[in-house]
Amino acid sequence: GAVVSQHPSWVICKSGTSVKIECRSLDFQATTMFWYRQFPKQSLMLMATSNEGSKATYEQGVEKDKFLINHASLTLSTLTVTSAHPEDSSFYICSARPGLAGSEQFFGPGTRLTVL
């Protein structure tokens, strides 16, 4: 099956620093990648939709200047949390979709971010 990796698996950083999370589709090309955030005991919330070579589309309430998304190739998308604060601590999960709407999204293993 299709595999999506994320790096790092977890990260602990100091308040005010920036953190980059990578999402890679290992054995397929993803025309679209998605970034989700999940707080403890809550559901996954879509943050943004990323299409290769174009600007990401952010969901309402998600600051695009704080959560920088780059989708430089069909197999790599990155999420950079700039000037992270403790309230940004969360489980960040990416998914990649090789096909069109209505097709399966393959989820990465997630990255747990803890901001001290």
Next chain:
Amino acid sequence: QQPVQSPQAVILREGEDAVINCSSSKALYSVHWYRQKHGEAPVFLMILLKGGEQKGHEKISASFNEKKQQSSLYLTASQLSYSGTYFCGTETGGGADGLTFGKGTHLIIQP
């Protein structure tokens, strides 16, 4: 808009059946079902696209009532490995939409 899942939680004995429902106030393009175990990423179960569609794999099946904008997940003869949180994710458009997930249904299977 977030789909509504019910029930919020279910406790079963191994071998019992369960039904999890997912409903939306908006017309749905597709419904995706996932299971997530604590600290792990969601695992894909199935997608339903067409009104009236039903799918199944082993003892897990699902239906999609497009007119009612509802989907149900059926777990038959539950196994201990079925424990986890089940999420439905919905697409309302035909474009590059991400999934809007329900709040989840916590399923606990006891031996």
